[in-house]
Amino acid sequence: MPNHFSNEVDGQLKFYQDYLPLVDKTLKIDDILTDYTDGIVNGNLIEFKVVINDINTVLFQAIKYLSARRIKGKEIPKNILLVSLTNKKIYVFDSQDYLTHIEKVYFGGASVKTSGFSAGTPLEVLEYGQNQLHESRLINLLRSKQYTKINIDENCIVGWAERFYRENKGAKKSDFIGDHTGKVKIIGEIRKPEKLKEFINPYIGETNVQFQYLMDKLNDTLQKKNLGAFYTPELYVQKSLELVRQAIKRVPEGNDYIILDRCAGTGNLEKLMSDEELSHCVLSTIEYYEYKVLLELLGDKVRHIIPPTEKEDTFNMGLVRGADALSEEYINNEIIQHYINDPKVTIILYENPPYADTRSIEHQKAKKTSSSSQWKQSYLMKQMKQEVKGMGVNEMGNIFIWSGFKYYLRQPTDSYIIYSPIKYWKEIHLIDKKFERGFAFNRKHFHTKIDALVSCILWSNVDEELNNITLEAFNIVNNEILQEEDLTINRIYKKYSNVYYDKRKFSDDKLSDFVLGLNGAKLIGTNKITSQTIINNNLIGYLRASGVNFDNPDLASSLLVASLYNGAGYFPLRKDNFLEKLPMFAASRYITYNRHWTQRANIMKSADGVELFNKAVSSNKIEQDLLKILLFTTLETQNHMRSLYGSDGRFYRNELSLDNTNGDTLATVNLAKLKQGSKETALFEQWEKVLTEAKKTENYDSKLTYSVYQIIDELNTSEKDENDKTIYNYPELNGHLNTLKTMVKEYYNSEIVPFLFEYEFLK
Structure with missing residues (x-):
């Protein structure tokens, strides 16, 4: 029956x-x-x-x-x-x-x-x-x-290797694929199976370059993270899928849709999707190892992986031929074009693009130039440069964002869900599109050590100019997602260098070849000198407050008594208007004293309040505020002004110092007008304690006018003991310096920061 x-x-x-x-x-x-x-x-x-x-x-x-x-x-x-x-x-x-x-x-x-x-x-x-x-x-x-028993090939070697490593702790690459290069020849599991003998046939072919490459990458992955670990944290992926599903709801009735990820890596953003959502995915990744893992994890669930199958020439020195999203070939890929040219298909881009900034300190430490990065020679970079000017072209992620709207989104119901630092919208103005919804995530959880904001935003393909957007903020604490206060992100329109930098030239300006290093001391080393120092009685020194963001805060802000060896980002600070220039320096220290993850990569330097500020200066409304900023400047350790004798025979005195041992400085004369409250009085008293102890040190030179930084660098000496522990020669001085630093931070946040936001030096 x-x-x-x-x-x-x-x-x-x-x-x-x-x-x-x-x-x-x-x-x-x-x-x-x-x-x-x-x-x-x-x-x-x-x-x-x-x-x-x-x-x-x-x-x-x-x-x-x-x-x-x-x-x-x-x-x-x-x-x-x-x-x-x-x-x-x-x-x-x-x-x-x-x-x-x-x-x-x-x-x-x-x-x-x-x-x-x-x-x-x-x-x-x-x-x-x-x-x-x-x-x-x-x-x-x-x-x-x-x-x-199956046969091992490029398509499955990663999966079987992962299993071998899981089941045989401590196994090496040579244990799996063999090693015939040393004195001891290792046959390897795949050539003579022991642990896996019930499941795989012996591999009898040559150990080709794909095998070696895949295994090198796999071993590197095992060393850096657990198998299956997310580059994008799983809890954040779950949140971003809310945006994907919101985009799917925008698909017109009767339309098909695809979810395109041109930089899918190993599929981190897609792994938590439903089978239905996966069936709409079109994925690609340029890195060969990631391509093979992507095939292993999602190949049987998604609509397409580009390229669909591996050909003899697919492996291209560690990369996947035909999967370079920055190439003209990729834009014209017949699979993608099939959907783009169909008006009954809605395009949803969903990406966490690679981040590479040729201006970053890491890039510079590697001794690479901006032009040496291969991606900067790509087809899309050349196309983008024709439409986008300025620093935006220095970041790879921006190419993905720009090209996403340029080449892939065609209809108002198309969408782009993008993970990225928010500066592409806030600082660079790369797009002007309709904001649907967005999140702020903590970059620290993306396998970095930096607490900083990463945005994840759903944009619709509708033109709209916005001055601000609101992001829902989520941190991860104890492996649980924690919602914090919503963040308002304000756009930046004007930069310090275009509005506030003093670009005046005086007829009595003279030039000297004496220049300084970043620490404010005489230049030591073989740095190429491309700058000269202006000599004029109206000159105090040089101020740097370059850039808009806080990617490299110490590199982008400083004060020197003479020009930096290359002059990068500095302008001459003159006696007749120096007070109104110091807010730029003060604003440049913000991220040093405010390290909450929602601040970095969110708060930026701005000159948008210039009209309000200039009006306040003219009316003398903010005199006391500017004097408070002067007091902060004299005590801030990033003020690298120091008194010294130049190689040009001149004596360079630090005029932004509270040390009046050799007579008043420009700072002490002006600060006589400051109306002192308890906080200001406490700072002056703490400074006197520091200076008193500094004068007791062996290296103290009574002819010099000292700053806090010069005392730290030249007088607060120390040694290492046998346990590599730092022992200070003058513990009283060191203790007073540490107390002063704490007091300066509190004073900055309570007395200076509100002013900087009010006049939009910070935004």
């Missing part, structure tokens, strides 16, 4: 309830439902249908499941059991007979595109509900633990 099941799940459950206890009492249904299959029981893959009307299609679906298992490094069951629930028949196939098909790579779900496959004759057909001999045979099959 036939069974009547309305769906496969009910029949599957009944089957396992009947037979699992007879096979292995310890087995639970949850143990055997794996890899999207209907079940793996020992050496058997089982596929259920309410009724099997097309054996070819169902067998091909099972083969696709086995293909995915091979790529993941999982054993291939010898038996394939196709169960037709209604008429209680099981069609038995041997997976060995279909190994050539199993060793192919398939895209999309196993149940998609299954037509056209031709199966052989089943080895046997069991009528399990009607014939006791057949039922006994079924139970024996389910108890069997035989597997089909």
